[in-house]
Amino acid sequence: MDSVSNKPWLEHYPVEVPATFDYPKQNLAQFLVQSTALYPDQIALDFLGNKISYKALLDSVYRFTNALLKLGIRKGDRVAVMLPNCPQAVIAYYGTLLMGGIVVMTNPLYMPRELEHQLNDASVKMIVTLDILFDRVQKSTEKIPLDYILVTSIKDYLPFPKNLLYPLKNKKTGDPISYGNSVLPFLPFLKQSTAEPNDTPVDADEDLALIQYTGGTTGFAKGVMLTHMNLVANTHQSKLWFYRAQIGKERYFAALPFFHVFGMTVLLNQSVLMAGTLILIPRFDIGQVLKTMNRLKPTVFPGAPTMYIAVINHPDIQKFDLSSVKICISGAASLPVEVQERFERMTGGTLIEGYGLTEASPVTHANNLWEKRKVGSIGIPFPDTEARIVHPDTGDEMPQGDIGELIIRGPQVMKGYWQQPEETKKALRDGWLYTGDLARMDDEGFFYILDRRKDLIIAGGYNIYPREVEEVLFEHPDVEEAVVAGVVDPYRGETVKAYIILKEGATANEEDLKRWCKEKLAVYKVPRVYEFRQSFPKTLVGKVLRRKLIDEDADKMPK
Template sequence: MATMIDTAAPLRPWIASYPEGIRWDTHIDTRPVHEQVLAACAKNPSATALDFLGHTTSFGDLAKKITAFAGALQRQFGVKKGSRVAIMLPNTPFYPIAYYGVLRAGGIVVNCNPLYTVHELAHITSNAGADVMITLDLAQIYEKAEKLVQAGHIKSVVLCHFPDALPLLKKVLYSVAKRKDLTRLGASPIRDRVTKFEDMIARHDTPDAVVIDAKKDIAVQQYTGGTTGIPKGALLTHANISANMSQINAWGDGLFLPRSTVVAVLPFFHIFAMTVCMNVPLSNGTRVVMLPRFELKALLNLLARTKANVLPAVPTLLNAIARAENVTPEQLASLEVCISGGAALPDEVRAAFAKKSKALLAEGYGLTEASPVVCCAALRKPSKPMSIGLPLPGTDIRFVGVDSGKLVGIGEDGELQVKGPQVMPGYFDNDEATAEAFTDGWLRTGDVGHMDEDGYVFLVDRIKDLIICSGFNVYPRIIEEALMTHDAVEETNVIGVPDAYRGEAPVAYVKLRDGETVTEDALKHFLADRLNKIEMPKQIIFKDALPKTLIGKLSKKELRTEYAQTRAKK
């Protein structure tokens, strides 16, 4: 099934800046992603689909396991159309099998971050109504599933045996040397609620057919907003997810076809990696090489072994590569394109990375509610510096005044709002939040920025991070960019704090590069020519490490709490 995008009415200055051969009004493929992946498996079953630390899975084998797992979910657990199934797995071959198996069975995937606390996981699973959770037998992860069952938040656990994901030699060595890291299922108080993943696959059950209405039926219930409040379940239809895949394929202009190899170091349970690192390449029959977490040495070894050429990343990962003295251009030589997402890409990180790699570094932008990609720099040629690029094919954007609520002109700052086939219908069981998320059918992103005359989009900051000093708007990102130009600064994060005179004032937290020293006064003197007096930080606080979210984005939440607690003690 394909949908033709309506090209009527809105002005779209970005179309004139599109790379040659890419059309905004391209056909959007909305076939369910599991159908596309299974079709890719049938087309070239002997090709390698997954590579995990050297253990490979062919597309043919992947299809067999997806189908068998889907059948077992239906037969053993009664999963049917609309059933919520929680997946709490790091990047391993188990994840795509579980993900596509749930969808093939008619279920809805509820992604759970294995690093979440039991309290956070309890909210997600109970809110979603997920009876079954698929997880790993690593003790530190399994213990959380165990507590969720004991508390009544989930009923059953499907357990994947981690050593089965490893190459034979590593499997043997791990089973001997790391046995203590694995849970002892026989001693588990919920052992009668646990079914082994490999036993489900071995049943070779054939799943019943499930008729999917791609535009209406939900594929993934992705929780978001946890850093600012109680996480909400964004409902992403099969068409939302497939549309974004189709848009990315069109924008990539062949980048994600089988000549490529995509690195999946970002976690699949995060929407960026789920779409860009897994769904897009696998639906094209393209190899995905996985790491369970980011470790610089492991990533370099992976590049040396696989010659992977596409690396989706977050800025902190790119910064780690760029700043590492022992990383050479030769070690990164296979990389052709790096796609930065998840957070703003500082210009200093871009420049430092360019000294290590000749790869085209393209910044993209998206949000969970848009499946997730909205804008991206061109993936075949350089784009304007500091821009998040152009809206993807089939995507409309506009900027609306934060205070006025009226459309703003070219170059004027306003809230970015989005329309497109990748945009969710709403949040699960939360009409109030859904209503707040949309204005006249446009998704409110909460991000402030503007568009230039060529249609390139530039973001300034988040509305919620805006600092109002003496009635003036101060954007933390402006201060952060200025601080990052100092040679001694490795990372920085700026928050707004209460101020008796100005109402609010910026405070900067800074992590220095190893071996570097600089005083607060010296940094403020450095900033004097780069910031106005209102933007100048009230205080610069040095820390050995800055808090990050679970995918590596710098987080302001913990810093606000820390500052408030410190202030309360005075």
């Protein structure tokens, strides 16, 4: 099966990257134990100036593990972590994993209704959250209370004197928190515990490390079950791909949130496996981001396209030195070619596009960093990862070059959806994960994503892929961001609509953009409707919520 005719991409593997690898069957948190043994004094976390060594981090993680056991939380119990990128998130994550618990990473922007669904669906025993989110957590647990709510504050880990200034900057809302019984403060919780080493054995192939909820664009979010092996394998696959990365030397710029599985694998787990330093960014504020990069000189900066767009379009970009950045992998949404080229020119680093999804821990494909890559492509499958293009209805393999649904098989593919056997059956068939993404593979084994099946626009009988139209709009010198979607049209069924954010001071109008598109696209693909906006609704990772834009339009339609 492994012949190159079946896997033409193997021809394009750098000699340093093996096609297959023996992944260690271990608790995911062993990465931290192993790196601490080798590099105890290396800085693991740099949080707004507070530097925490591997030795100090592991000490806190053991304390967290032992404190959970003291409360009666056991192997297989679920612990939710609702925090931005801060030391407490790392401690709670690895501390839960070490005692065999299952982490439920939760978005701090969630409202009570979304949070309630996750906490109840996963039967969570404890949540770790911020004081400023406490009211929201309380509301979401009114009907079904949790055993424990563990509360921390950003200032708990801020260096002096920032910790004194913090309350002046963040006006806290709500009443003071009354601690006791089920509501516990984070720092005393650790302090009163012991740092005795503790490692609960796990069956890496079977035991869950994570229940990660996927964006609920189609009703309520589903819990993706990822085993220790899934995440160990994907972290190692990413490490094999970054074969020039040096153990104990890399500085990872953690602007992607850890509660998103992309940030968790390519930043948190990756940096800890590599004994790197994680530069923690609790919130993506472009001014702050550029100052931090200028000062702390990160070498690795994974991100979402909107992050790179914000960097290249910053008015004072030339005042900052970003030349330390060597490796960037873009995920979570398609990367416009124009953005990739400008970012590389500006930093001298390499920015590649990759592809993944929560159900695959998440990375399955990436372009080569230092060898052959193809613009506009998501690259080639990772080691031990198979990919095929099949007919969306029949499941038959498509002739090479034809468009169909991308399916994937590999050690990083999930065990299934939590308590949803029917949904699991739809997504996993004979070990293959059906992604719902439309793609094609060229003769050299490079893959190209066209769009989500559900985002395809069918206008006047023609299939139109939003990404193709967006690429053209991005090339226009006045366009900062563009999103294309199908909106209801009484005559054509659907029509192509472009949502545009212009660069500061730009003057392009509907006519200009229409002319621009007509020169580069078949007439049926040219957007008929244009809406100019100041901003787009986005997830915290920076993915534009295309569905939300379409729903807003539908609400405006005469009923």
